[in-house]
Amino acid sequence: MISVDIVGGGVSGLALAGALDPSRFRVRLHETNPGFIKLGTVLGMWPAAMRALRTLGVDDQVRAVGVPVESAHLCDSSGRRLTFHSAPGNSWLIPRPDLLAILEKAIPGEVEWVHGQVSDPAQLTGDLVVGCDGVRSLVRDTIFGRTAHQTGVMAFRGIVDGPVEQYAPGQHGLVEYWGGGALFGMSPNTRDVTNWYTATREFEVTPQQALDWSREKFVEFPAPVRAVLAAADPRRTLVNRVLEAPMLTSLVRGRYVLAGDSAHAMAPNLGRGACEALVDSAVLAKELSTQPLERALRRYNERRVVAGQAVKLASAAVCRTALAWP
Numbered sequence: 277m278i279s280v281d282i283v284g285g286g287v288s289g290l291a292l293a294g295a296l297d298p299s300r301f302r303v304r305l306h307e308t309n310p311g312f313i314k315l316g317t318v319l320g321m322w323p324a325a326m327r328a329l330r331t332l333g334v335d336d337q338v339r340a341v342g343v344p345v346e347s348a349h350l351c352d353s354s355g356r357r358l359t360f361h362s363a364p365g366n367s368w369l370i371p372r373p374d375l376l377a378i379l380e381k382a383i384p385g386e387v388e389w390v391h392g393q394v395s396d397p398a399q400l401t402g403d404l405v406v407g408c409d410g411v412r413s414l415v416r417d418t419i420f421g422r423t424a425h426q427t428g429v430m431a432f433r434g435i436v437d438g439p440v441e442q443y444a445p446g447q448h449g450l451v452e453y454w455g456g457g458a459l460f461g462m463s464p465n466t467r468d469v470t471n472w473y474t475a476t477r478e479f480e481v482t483p484q485q486a487l488d489w490s491r492e493k494f495v496e497f498p499a500p501v502r503a504v505l506a507a508a509d510p511r512r513t514l515v516n517r518v519l520e521a522p523m524l525t526s527l528v529r530g531r532y533v534l535a536g537d538s539a540h541a542m543a544p545n546l547g548r549g550a551c552e553a554l555v556d557s558a559v560l561a562k563e564l565s566t567q568p569l570e571r572a573l574r575r576y577n578e579r580r581v582v583a584g585q586a587v588k589l590a591s592a593a594v595c596r597t598a599l600a601w602p
C-alpha cells in the first residue's frame with residue numbers, strides 16, 4: 277500500500293483523491309478551508325479537461341449541470357469583430373462550486389480528510405506528498421524553493437442575474453472586448469446567470485471601486501458591456517491580483533510532486549488553469565496506478581512539465597496582447 281498526502285482540496289487535489297484506487301493507495305487529503313468558496317464564478321472546461329473528468333467517471337455530471345460553449349467572439353472596443361471561433365465539441369462552462377461538489381462526491385470513503393493548514397510539508401509521512409495547494413503553494417515554496425510572482429495584472433469578475441442573451445441579444449457563447457489597456461468578457465454562468473470578467477494593469481481597489489472604475493473605463497464599449505456592469509453588485513464581485521507560478525524544469529523532487537496551480541498557475545486569459553489541473557491529476561493517477569512509484573513520477577514529469585509551462589506562457593502572451601490592444 278502506498279501512502280499519499282495530498283496538500284490542498286481544490287480542483288487538482290479533489291480530482292487526484294478521487295482517482296486513486298483505495299485498495300492500493302492510502303490517501304490523506306489536507307485542506308485549510310473545506311467547502312469555502314467566495315463566489316460561484318464560472319470555469320471553462322475544454323476537451324482535454326472533459327477527457328480527464330471522464331477518467332474519473334464524472335464527465336456526464338459536468339455535462340448535466342454545465343452549459344455547452346458554442347462559440348467565442350473577440351471584438352474591439354467599438355464592437356467590431358476581430359476573431360470568431362466555433363468552440364471545439366465537448367467544451368463546457370460550469371460554476372466552480374458545482375465542479376468542486378461533483379469532484380468531492382467522487383472521492384472514495386476510505387480517503388482520510390484532514391481539515392487544517394499544512395504548515396510544514398516535510399513533517400508529512402506519506403511515501404508521496406502531492407502539492408495541490410494552489411498558486412501560493414507551500415510545497416513548492418519550501419521544497420522546490422521557488423515562489424510565485426505578480427504579473428502586474430488584476431482581474432475583476434462577478435456574476436449577474438439573467439442569461440447572456442438578456443445583455444447581448446443574439447449572443448450565446450463567450451464574447452470578449454479588447455481596447456484601451458483593458459479587456460471585458462462575458463459568458464453564460466448557468467442558463468439563467470451571466471459571468472463577467474475584466475483584466476487591466478494592477479492597482480489597489482475594493483469591489484465597489486472596481487465596479488466604479490469599470491463603469492467609467494468601459495463607458496464607450498458596446499451596449500452589452502455597459503448593461504452587464506449596470507447590473508453588477510459589489511457583493512457579487514471578486515478582485516484578484518493575477519499571480520504566475522515560476523518556470524519549473526521539474527515537477528518532482530524526491531517524494532514531493534506538484535500538480536495544478538502550484539506547478540503552473542497562469543494568467544486566466546485562455547481559461548485553462550483548472551483544465552490543466554485536472555489533466556495533471558488524471559495523468560498522475562494513471563501513472564501511479566500502472567507503474568512502480570519512481571517510474572510513475574518520471575513519466576508524470578515527462579508528460580506534464582513542458583505542457584503546463586507552455587500553456588502558462590501562451591496565457592501570458594494572450595494577456596499581454598489583450599492589454600496592449602489600442
Ligand SMILES: Cc1cc2nc3c(=O)[nH]c(=O)nc-3n(C[C@H](O)[C@H](O)[C@H](O)COP(=O)(O)OP(=O)(O)OC[C@H]3O[C@@H](n4cnc5c(N)ncnc54)[C@H](O)[C@@H]3O)c2cc1C
Nearest residue numbers: 284286287288308320394410536537544547548549550551
Ligand atoms: C479570474 C480567473 C478566472 C479563471 N478562469 C478559469 C477558467 O475559465 N477555466 C480554467 O480552467 N481555469 C480558470 N482559472 C484558473 C483556476 O481557477 C485555477 O487554475 C484552479 O483553481 C487551480 O486548481 P488547484 O487545485 O491547483 O488550486 P486551487 O483551486 O487554488 O486549490 C488549492 C487548495 O489548496 C488549499 N491549500 C493551500 N495551501 C494549503 C495548505 N498549506 N494546507 C492545506 N490546504 C492548503 C486551498 O485552501 C485550496 O482549496 C481562473 C482563475 C482566475 C483567477
